[in-house]
Amino acid sequence: MPRTPAPRNPTGVPDAGRVPASCRACLAWGVMAYRGVCRPCYEFAARHQGTDTCAACGRDLPVHKAYCRMCWCQARLDRPPAQVPRHRLLLPYVRQVRHHQLFLAGLPAPRDLVQTRPRRLGVGRGVLGPPPPKPPPPAAVRPRTRWLQPALPDQMLDQVPRRYRYGRFDLRKPQTTPDNPWLAWALHLAYGMAQTHGWSGTVHRAVNRSLVMLLADHHDGEVVRTSHLREVMRRHRHPLRRTTQVLEAMGILIDDRPAAFQVWLNAKLADLAPAIAAHTRTWALTLRDGGPRVRARGDQHARGYLHAALPALRDWSARYHHLREITRDDVLAHLDTLHGHRRMMAAVTLRSLLAWAKKNNLIFRDPAARIRVGKAPQPIFQPLTDEQIAQTVQAATTPHARLYVALAAVHAARNTPIRALRLDDVDLGNRRITIAGRTRPIDDLTHRLLLDWLDHRRTRWPNTANPHLLVSVISSNGLDPVSHIWLERSLKGLPASLEKLRIDRQLEEALTHGADPLHLARVFGLHPTTAIRYADSARALLERPHESDLSPSPRTHGSDGGKGGT
Template identity: 55%
Template structure:
C-alpha cells in the first residue's frame, strides 16, 4: 500500500484530485492493493470515483440483443426496480438481477418479430410459458407480470397480456433430514477453529451464512453464556462455548492488533473493519452433502420432529415467519407419520 501511495502522490499538488480511472490500471498492473489505497485517498479527501458502476455494465449486457423499443421499455422498468419511483420502493440488487434475467428469454424471443411490448399478445405469453415447468414457469410468470403491470400503469401498452394469469401456490417437497454419514463428513472437513465454529453455529443454532458473517464481538457474553444472533439471544452450550473460546484465542494470537470487531475475520478483513464474505464463510463446506444451508435446515427440522410439529414453537425458537414455520411443521408431520418413533439420524453434537 505504501508503494502504491508513493507512486500516486509523488507528483501530487495541493488541490489535485486523483480519479479512479487514473489509478486503477497502473496499480493493478503492479499487483498493488487498489482497495486499501483508495480507502486512504478517501480519508485524505482527494479521491474521486469516476468508475462506471457495475450495475450499469450488467444492465447494458443484459439488454443486448433486444429490439430497440423493447430494450427501452425493459430498461425503464429495471431502473424503477433498482432506484424506486413515486409509488414504489427500490428493490434489492439481487432481486433486480433475478427479475431481468427471468424476463430476458421471453423478450429475446419476441424481439425477433416485435418492436414494442404493446405488440405482445396473451397468446405469445402462453406459448412461451407452455415450454416451462415447475419453478421456472412460476418465476418467469411472476417477473413478466411485474413488467407488464408496470407498462400498463405507465401507458406503454393498451392491455396487460398477463392479467388473470394465475401463478399458483408453489408446492414444496417434503424436507429430508441429513444422515449421520453426511454430518460426519462435514465435521471432518472443518479443520480450523473458524470452520468448526461456523459449522456449529449453522447446525446447532440454525444461523444463516450472512448472520454468521455479521456476528460482532459484542454479541458474545461469555460470563452469562449467551450469544446474540440476528437480534435473538441464544444460550451457549458447552460445545459452542468451547469452539468460541478456541476461535477467540486463535484470533488473539494471529491478529493481536486488528481493529476489526467482527467475530470471524481472515487475512483480508483483519486489515479492515468489514465482515468476511459469504464465500469465505461457506468455503469449507462447499461440495459437501451437508452444506451450511443444509445443516441449518436439518437443525430446524430436528426441532420440529423432537419437540413436535408446532409452527408457533419454531417461529419463537428460530425467528421464522409464518409460512416457513408451517413448511417445517408440515414436513416434520409427514416424516413422523411415515416413520413413527424415528428422529433425524445425525447431529453435530453426536459427531463431536
C-alpha cells in the same frame, strides 16, 4: 562453465554408486553429484557463465567481480565478526586472500559465519529482541491552497492520462519529511488509519509506496481518478481499496467508474431489440431504485426478476420490435414451456414488466393481465443422513470452519447472521450468544469451539481492529465482515452445506417436539408461516416415515439452544 543438467540417478537412492572426491572448483571433499563439482559451485558457474583467471588464487575458473567462489568463501571467513552487518562488503577482504581453509562439501556453514546481521534473541528473532518499530511520520495537516489552476476538461484528461511515477522521497530513511506537503499529509493519514483499522505491516508499507507514487508530484487542485488509478494499482500490484480510503479522506479522489449494476444490465440487454431493451432497462432500474408509488427493491431483486424475464424477451426480440406487439398468446406460449418454480417466477416477472409498461402508457393493453400464476407446492424437508453430516464435520479442519459449522448445525444460524456476529455478541462468562437479535445459551461444544477460534484469532491477528467475530486475511485490515465465498469455501461441493445444516437442525427440533410451530417460533425466532411449514414437514415424516431414508435420529440438541451437543 556451461550449464549442464545434473546426472540422473537410476537407482532412486541418494548418492548411490558415487565415490567421494574433491571438488574441482573449491577443493571441498564430499560426494560430487554435478560432474566433478559440488552443488554450490555448480550453481555459481550457472550464474556466471564463462571462465577467467581469479585475481586472488590465479586459477582459471568462473569468477564474480574477478574472484572465484572459493576466494569469496575465504573472505567471508576472514571478515571480523564485529563487521558482520550487511552493508559491510566482502570486496576489501577478498583482495587480501592469500590462503584457503579447506572444508567438507554439503555441510551447513557455522551460524556465526553465515549470518549477515546481528541476531536478536526474543520471540523467534534472536538475542536482543525484535527490532524497534519505525517512527511514525511527522504530523501534517491539509496544505493551504491559495491559487488553483483551472482543471482541464474531462475529454482531454481521458485522451492524455496522467503517468504516475515514484518520487525522490525514500521511505527507508527514518524521520524524513517529504518535500511535497500533500504526500506528507497522506502518509500521516495512512499511519492513523493503520493504527485504527489494524493494518498489517505489509499492507501499510504497500499503501505508503502507492501514496509516494501517486502524490510525489501532486499539485494543488489536481484530482486522482479511479479509472486511471485501477490500472496503475493493478500494474504495480498495490492495494487499491486501502489506498482509495486515504485518497477519499483527503478529498482528491473522483470515482468515475460505472456502477456494477449498470455494466451487468448493459451486458444482459445487448442482444435484445433496441426498443424492448430500452423499456426493460427502465423497468429494471425502477425495481432497484424505486419510483412514483413504487418501493425500491434493491440490486438482488432486480437481478432475479430480469434473469427470469430474459428468455421470453430474447424470444420476442427475434420477432418483434416493441413491447406493444406482444399478445396474450405469446405470453401463454412461453409459460407453457416452463414448469414448477420456473413457470411461476416467469409469470410473476412478465406480469410485473407488462403492468409497468401499461401504467407508463408504453403499451395499449396488458397481455399478461388476469393470467393466474398459481402456487407451487411446498416440498417436504428431508433430514440429513449421518454420513452427510460426517463428511461436513471431517471437511471442517480449521478453527473458523468448525465454529460456523457448529453455529449452523446447533443454533440454526444463517450465513448472513454468522458473518454479522460481533465480539460483543458473545458472552462467554454467562455462556450466551446473540444471533440475529436473539440471545441463546451456548452449549459445551460451541463454547469450546469459540475459545479455540478466539485464541487463533488473537494469535493470528493481534492488532486487528475488526469488531466482527470471524475475520480473514483480507477483512483483518478493515472493519467489514468476511465474504460469503470465504465462509463457504471449506464446505463447497459437500452434500451438507450451511443452509442444509440449518434446515436439518430446525427439522430435527420439530420432529423431537411433536411438530409444534409455536415451539419452533419461540426457539429459533421463525416467522409463523415458516414455522408452520417446518411443522407440516415434520408431521408428514412422522405419519409417513417411509418417505424419508431415516427415522428421527437420537442426535437431538434440545430446545435450549443445543446443550446436548452434536
